[in-house]
Amino acid sequence: MMQASNQNDPRRALIHSVADLEEQEALALVQARLEVKDNPLSIIEDCQEGLRQVGERYERQEYYLSGLIMAGEIFREVMEILAPIIKVQFTGNESGTILLGTAQGDIHDIGKNNLSLLLTGYGFTVYDLGVDVPPEKFLSEALETRPDIIGISGLLTGSYDSMRATVSLLKAAGDPQIAATPVIIGGNQLNE
Ligand code: B12
Numbered sequence: 001m002m003q004a005s006n007q008n009d010p011r012r013a014l015i016h017s018v019a020d021l022e023e024q025e026a027l028a029l030v031q032a033r034l035e036v037k038d039n040p041l042s043i044i045e046d047c048q049e050g051l052r053q054v055g056e057r058y059e060r061q062e063y064y065l066s067g068l069i070m071a072g073e074i075f076r077e078v079m080e081i082l083a084p085i086i087k088v089q090f091t092g093n094e095s096g097t098i099l100l101g102t103a104q105g106d107i108h109d110i111g112k113n114n115l116s117l118l119l120t121g122y123g124f125t126v127y128d129l130g131v132d133v134p135p136e137k138f139l140s141e142a143l144e145t146r147p148d149i150i151g152i153s154g155l156l157t158g159s160y161d162s163m164r165a166t167v168s169l170l171k172a173a174g175d176p177q178i179a180a181t182p183v184i185i186g187g188n189q190l191n192e
Contacts, residue, residue, distance in 0.1 A: 010038075011046050018050025019057070021070045023077070026050075030078050040082045040089065044114065047078050051110075052188065075110050083117055090121035096148035099141055101129030103154040104162035111187055112153035135166040142170060142178050155187040 010033055017026040026047075033043055054071040057063045098119060102112050109131045116126045127145050129137060133152075142150060150170065152163050163185055171179045 011042070014043070014046045015050045015053070018047050018071065018074055019053035021054070021063075021067060021074065023070070023074050026074050027077060027081070030081055034081070034085065040085050043078070043082060047075055048188075051075060055188075072110060079110075079114065079117075086117060087121055090118060092121065092123035094125075095119075095123040097125045097127065097145065098149045098151050099127045099129065099138070099145055099147040100151040101133035101138060101153070102131040103152050103159035103166065104132055104134045106154050106156045106159040106162075107131045108153070108155040108187070111155070112151075115151065115153070115186065135162060135169045138166045139169050139173055139178070142181065143173075143175065146177065147181065150181055150183045152183065152185045153187050154185065155189060157189060159187075 010029065014026060014029045014033070017029055030043055030047075034040070051071050054063060054067055058065075058068055100112060100116055100119075102109055112128075112131075116128055120126055127141065127147060129141055138150065138152070152166060154160065154163055167183050170181070170183065173179065
């Protein structure tokens with residue numbers, strides 16, 4: 001249930017409803033914020049904070065795996081509501097190409113899909129390789145598509161090794177253009 005202290009603060013209310021896995025309440029709060037023309041990106045930010053708190057509760061064993069699954073499901077539903085609005089609001093001319101995938105061993109794809117949505121909106125052509133992508137797959141697809149940027153998403157600390165292996169393979173493959181292609185990595189646990 002919505003806590004009294006949240007009632008006048010729509011941002012905190014949304015964060016808490018996601019963290020508490022209150023699906024219907026979260027979706028209603030998203031709709032309410034859209035009705036007052038709130039920025040969809042700040043709605044995403046708040047859901048992300050809610051998910052971060054879900055992760056903390058999972059670590060404290062207050063939630064089990066089903067909690068993570070439920071949180072992912074709520075976010076997916078929120079994105080279903082927001083995606084069409086984002087597509088209209090964020091537009092750009094042809095900006096370039098990006099090859100994107102989640103690192104080997106990692107199946108988290110919500111953040112990657114959000115990035116893909118935003119980049120597509122800004123005019124990028126996104127080649128999305130999906131999740132659990134081995135280094136060899138990044139390389140073969142890079143050789144095929146010749147992207148301007150390569151992006152690797154990873155949320156598990158365990159996926160950093162495969163990110164490193166992917167970057168090494170791309171640099172060592174003997175193709176100067178691929179070796180010079182910038183690689184960006186992202187995901188909740190990573191800092192600049
Ligand atoms: C939802 C969730 C799941 C869902 C994922 C559903 C899906 N389709 O993605 C499911 C249930 C599948 C899941 C599974 C697991 N999970 Co999980 N999960 C989460 C949770 C709660 C939210 C992640 C999320 O989607 N956040 C919202 C998105 C929008 O944020 P984001 O991914 O960080 O992305 C943003 C930016 O980082 C950026 N970004 C993302 N990628 C990229 C890439 C580039 C190139 C750029 C520029 C930017 C960028 O874009 C986004 C901004 O919009 C996190 C908690 C957390 N703190 O993140 C745990 C968390 C990541 N999971 C965790 C764990 C342990 C697991 C499991 C191992 C659990 C288990 N025992 O099985 C499995 C792993 C399965 C596997 N092999 O991958 C741990 C990881 C701990 C660690 N240090 O490694 C976390 C941190 C929870 C915790 N605190 O313990 N999980």
